[in-house]
Amino acid sequence: MGQALESCCNKNKNIVKSSVALSNQSLDERIEITEELIQKLKQQLCDVKKKLGDLQVQNSFNITQNDVWPIKLLGRGSFGKVYLVKIKDKLYAMKQIKKKLILKKQQLENLLYERFILQKYDHPFIIKMYFVYQEPLFINMVMEFVQGGELFYHLNKRKKFDQKTTAFFASQIVLALEFLHETVGVAYRDLKPENVLLCKDGYIKLADMGLAKDNSELNYSFCGTAEYLAPEMIEEKGHNSSVDFWTLGCIIFEMLFGHPPFQDENKKNLYIKIQTGEYKFPPKASESAQSLIKGLLQYHPEERLTFQQIKQHEFFNEIDFDQIYQKKLKPPFEPLLTTEKDTRNFDYVLESQLKQSEIPNIPQAQELFEDFPYLVKKQLQF
Numbered sequence: 304m305g306q307a308l309e310s311c312c313n314k315n316k317n318i319v320k321s322s323v324a325l326s327n328q329s330l331d332e333r334i335e336i337t338e339e340l341i342q343k344l345k346q347q348l349c350d351v352k353k354k355l356g357d358l359q360v361q362n363s364f365n366i367t368q369n370d371v372w373p374i375k376l377l378g379r380g381s382f383g384k385v386y387l388v389k390i391k392d393k394l395y396a397m398k399q400i401k402k403k404l405i406l407k408k409q410q411l412e413n414l415l416y417e418r419f420i421l422q423k424y425d426h427p428f429i430i431k432m433y434f435v436y437q438e439p440l441f442i443n444m445v446m447e448f449v450q451g452g453e454l455f456y457h458l459n460k461r462k463k464f465d466q467k468t469t470a471f472f473a474s475q476i477v478l479a480l481e482f483l484h485e486t487v488g489v490a491y492r493d494l495k496p497e498n499v500l501l502c503k504d505g506y507i508k509l510a511d512m513g514l515a516k517d518n519s520e521l522n523y524s525f526c527g528t529a530e531y532l533a534p535e536m537i538e539e540k541g542h543n544s545s546v547d548f549w550t551l552g553c554i555i556f557e558m559l560f561g562h563p564p565f566q567d568e569n570k571k572n573l574y575i576k577i578q579t580g581e582y583k584f585p586p587k588a589s590e591s592a593q594s595l596i597k598g599l600l601q602y603h604p605e606e607r608l609t610f611q612q613i614k615q616h617e618f619f620n621e622i623d624f625d626q627i628y629q630k631k632l633k634p635p636f637e638p639l640l641t642t643e644k645d646t647r648n649f650d651y652v653l654e655s656q657l658k659q660s661e662i663p664n665i666p667q668a669q670e671l672f673e674d675f676p677y678l679v680k681k682q683l684q685f
Contacts, residue, residue: 344411351412354517355419366390366434371397377649383441387448387646394643395433398444405442410513414442417512420487421446427628428479430500430510449508451501451638452648458496463561466589467621468635472499472507473555474614474622479509480547481610489515490544494554495528501648505634518544529570530563534578534602545604551613552599559592560585564600578602591618 372389379385383400405411421432421444432446451457454472458464464472476499483491493514500508514526521541533549535542556564564582567573576582580602584593595618598608608616614624626632638648 340406340409344406344409347409347412348415351415355415366436373397374644375646377646387644388445390445394448396446396448398446400442400444402437402440402442413513413515416489416515416517418444420483420489420512420515424482424487426479426482427630428475428506428508429482430508446510447508449500449510450503450640450643450645450648451505452646452650453497454499454501454507455496456648456650457501457636457638458558458561464558464635466559466592466618469555469558469592470619470622471627471632471635472558473551474619474624474627475507476509476551476554477610477613478624478628480551483515484518484544484547484610487515488518490518490522490542491515491547493527494547494550495531496554496557499554501638503638503640504630505637506630529573530565532574532577533604535604537574537577543604545607548599548604548607548613549601552596552607555592555599556582556596559588564596591616591620594618 370390373386374389374394375387377385377387377396383398383404386397386399388395388397400414405414418432418435421430422435425431430446430449432444435442435444437443476494480491480494483489489512491509491512491514493511494509498509498511500510502508516522516524521543523539523541525536525539527536527546527550531550531553533542533546536546553563553565565573565576567576580600582600584596595608595613595616598612598616601607613619623632640648
């Protein structure tokens with residue numbers, strides 16, 4: 304670790320209460336980042352590095368600033384934007400995250416987990432990250448471009464999927480979650496149709512590991528999307544990877560019937576429905592679908608189905624999980640695509656240019672991002 308990170312482990316270090324401000328010209332606000340917050344984040348960073356080990360994942364990319372060409376804006380979220388970019392004649396998706404929001408919302412630990420998982424591990428149903436770099440204002444994460452867009456987009460177009468199609472997609476989600484839980488050792492915590500991407504071959508990939516968390520102990524952070532929250536998350540009793548089984552039940556329900564099992568415009572009422580298990584199956588729901596979903600939407604985490612029980616459930620009778628893993632089964636449909644730049648499967652597409660950073664460098668905050676290299680005009684080995 305660098306000198307800055309070694310100092311973060313010194314618990315006797317005096318914390319001087321001063322502040323610096325990060326400004327964003329696109330917003331009429333100034334976010335204050337205090338020295339106290341920076342020191343707190345440094346300690347968190349030190350702790351997470353002890354868990355994750357070496358973060359310097361090697362890649363055979365020689366990239367300069369001039370190699371990154373923005374093509375289109377694919378989407379935007381609370382932390383930043385996703386662009387389609389061209390780098391050395393190949394297309395990638397680039398997630399651009401605002402540093403000031405990472406600091407303000409104390410998401411640096413989550414960012415490191417996401418980078419660690421997506422760069423270190425390879426799985427057929429988890430999106431691949433190739434490299435990460437920083438600018439004064441942003442962290443840029445360069446990932447594979449999954450051209451079919453969100454499963455949410457295709458579900459909206461079709462209203463719902465039949466049971467065979469649902470089992471096909473759900474089986475891949477099960478294998479991805481099993482890998483995250485048992486090999487990586489993390490809970491995913493953000494399963495929803497928007498985070499399931501459809502590849503051009505008709506198979507899926509899980510995206511956005513920003514909420515993934517170490518599963519060796521209970522977590523108490525409140526995160527996720529309201530309709531998919533597990534009861535223990537709402538009640539803040541402490542949760543583990545069992546929340547992913549709950550959300551798996553929710554997403555299977557939504558694929559089959561066109562809407563999540565728990566819905567209410569009033570968030571308080573929504574949470575009550577989740578805690579009391581207040582949901583109904585449509586009259587034509589199959590017995591196997593009802594049995595699987597009921598087994599996943601159990602109030603007590605320890606009573607939810609395990610991976611072995613899920614894979615052996617009659618709902619998946621026509622699914623060979625080994626063949627699914629090897630992508631040997633024919634998908635129920637493939638996204639319509641005509642060119643490598645085709646973005647018709649994305650709801651939000653605007654021609655755009657990447658915004659350059661124009662704020663002054665702030666050493667107190669910038670040193671927190673020392674594990675993310677800058678791109679330079681000469682060749683830089685990742």
